[in-house]
Amino acid sequence: MSSDRDLERNRLSARVGRYARVGANVGGVAARIAYAQSIGRAAGRDQRAADLRIALGGLKGPIMKVAQLLATIPDALPPEYAAELSQLQSDAPPMGYGFVRRRMAAELGPDWLEKFGSFEKEPAAAASLGQVHRATTRDGTPVAVKLQYPDMASAVEADLGQLRLLFDIRRRFDASIDTSQIVEEIGERIREELDYRREAKNAALYRLILTDTPEVRVPAVHPELSTRRLLTLDWLEGRKLLDFKTAPLEVRNRLAVAMFKAWWRPFSRYGVIHGDPHLGNYAAFFDGGEPQGINLLDYGCIRVFPPRFVGGVVDLYEGLRDGDDDRVVHAYEVWGFKGLKRELIDVLNIWARFIYGPLLDDRVRTIADGVSPGEYGRRQAFQVAQELKTKGPVTVPREFVFMDRAAIGLGGVFLHLAAKLNFARLFRDAMADFSVDEVARRQRAALAEVGLDPLEGDPGA
Numbered sequence: 001m002s003s004d005r006d007l008e009r010n011r012l013s014a015r016v017g018r019y020a021r022v023g024a025n026v027g028g029v030a031a032r033i034a035y036a037q038s039i040g041r042a043a044g045r046d047q048r049a050a051d052l053r054i055a056l057g058g059l060k061g062p063i064m065k066v067a068q069l070l071a072t073i074p075d076a077l078p079p080e081y082a083a084e085l086s087q088l089q090s091d092a093p094p095m096g097y098g099f100v101r102r103r104m105a106a107e108l109g110p111d112w113l114e115k116f117g118s119f120e121k122e123p124a125a126a127a128s129l130g131q132v133h134r135a136t137t138r139d140g141t142p143v144a145v146k147l148q149y150p151d152m153a154s155a156v157e158a159d160l161g162q163l164r165l166l167f168d169i170r171r172r173f174d175a176s177i178d179t180s181q182i183v184e185e186i187g188e189r190i191r192e193e194l195d196y197r198r199e200a201k202n203a204a205l206y207r208l209i210l211t212d213t214p215e216v217r218v219p220a221v222h223p224e225l226s227t228r229r230l231l232t233l234d235w236l237e238g239r240k241l242l243d244f245k246t247a248p249l250e251v252r253n254r255l256a257v258a259m260f261k262a263w264w265r266p267f268s269r270y271g272v273i274h275g276d277p278h279l280g281n282y283a284a285f286f287d288g289g290e291p292q293g294i295n296l297l298d299y300g301c302i303r304v305f306p307p308r309f310v311g312g313v314v315d316l317y318e319g320l321r322d323g324d325d326d327r328v329v330h331a332y333e334v335w336g337f338k339g340l341k342r343e344l345i346d347v348l349n350i351w352a353r354f355i356y357g358p359l360l361d362d363r364v365r366t367i368a369d370g371v372s373p374g375e376y377g378r379r380q381a382f383q384v385a386q387e388l389k390t391k392g393p394v395t396v397p398r399e400f401v402f403m404d405r406a407a408i409g410l411g412g413v414f415l416h417l418a419a420k421l422n423f424a425r426l427f428r429d430a431m432a433d434f435s436v437d438e439v440a441r442r443q444r445a446a447l448a449e450v451g452l453d454p455l456e457g458d459p460g461a
Helices: 004-037 045-056 063-070 080-085 096-108 153-171 179-192 196-209 249-270 307-322 326-334 342-360 376-391 398-417 424-432 436-450
Strands: 116-119 130-135 142-148 230-234 271-272 284-289 290-296 300-302
Touching: 096 142, 096 230, 116 249, 116 398, 153 179, 179 398, 196 230, 196 249, 196 271, 196 300, 196 436, 249 271, 249 284, 249 290, 249 307, 249 398, 249 424, 249 436, 290 326, 300 398, 307 326, 307 398, 326 342, 342 376, 342 398, 342 424
Parallel strands: none
Antiparallel strands: 116 130, 130 142, 142 230, 271 300, 284 290
């Protein structure tokens, strides 16, 4: 009993300490932002945005994920802040091997090392929630062992509290967009990422969904070497996608097509997306000396959508394509936008036409089509922000948050590869024979097979 009390006391101490560190870093910058806004001072906003990035970057915790996510949601933050936060990289300092030994023993028992053939002491990668070690199983299979940092639950709650603070400051001076659903969605998804058993099921789900997509490789899970805070997957050899920025166009296009299929096939057929399309989550695999496709490496941020939401994506695409305003409005309502007036619909369409633009343009092109990568989407986001100041407010539905995040992230990959493809044709192929009922049937079967809970309360499910 006393050990339970000690554990709880330690957790409380960790959470208080995290609040203090986050609050000290963010609070001062937030106060300067609030003061500048209160006196209408626009000058110096670039510097204040840089200060916020530095403050958050120094924390190296789950708030990094939050900051990167916010940078992709139009009008969630002023453009200067979005630009600065988009530069953040997950850069957590690794745990030393002594600490790793204790953590591994807590997860697999004191004889944990005997359960592996080999285990590298130095981490192969360190991210915001945990670090990865290369190892082999007893039979020699190469594996990636992801071990969660301690006190992450406390860190997440502290960081989400600071997220609410930042949004409260924003709302005080600009109520054109209601961010309450954004906060709830981010919180739920990041809490899910702490449960590595759930991530193991997510990986199994993608392995099932993409079993007949040879351009995408999904690692197998090793459940006997996995727990709630430890995940062991096959180690997939590959090279970073950024290594191919100057590769021949044929190679870049091949990798981009693999990325497209890795994202759109799960969504169009099962209502599932990978909500964190960060370049570090992918690697190119080789066959015969040439890169042939991608390894999908991380499964913490997976979003399962109601089938009707997928139907809304198709309705919006076809409504924009055909100039069918009624279908466009229906799509927004299916997504969860409420009380839409004509002028608000026009504002939403600015962003929708940007996102859907490459999918509606039946020709070979780059994703940005002549726009510089640094300016991709900035003009549309600014226009949306300005229009909402006079025509809002609008509440962003929670399902929209990671859909938008994923679409922007995927576009960013295409930008880095400078791929030239007929994205409209790829989209039509992905959505061929689409049916909400079929998505619902496949989704129910797939979730049941891997042990994930089905969605509740959705008429399309």
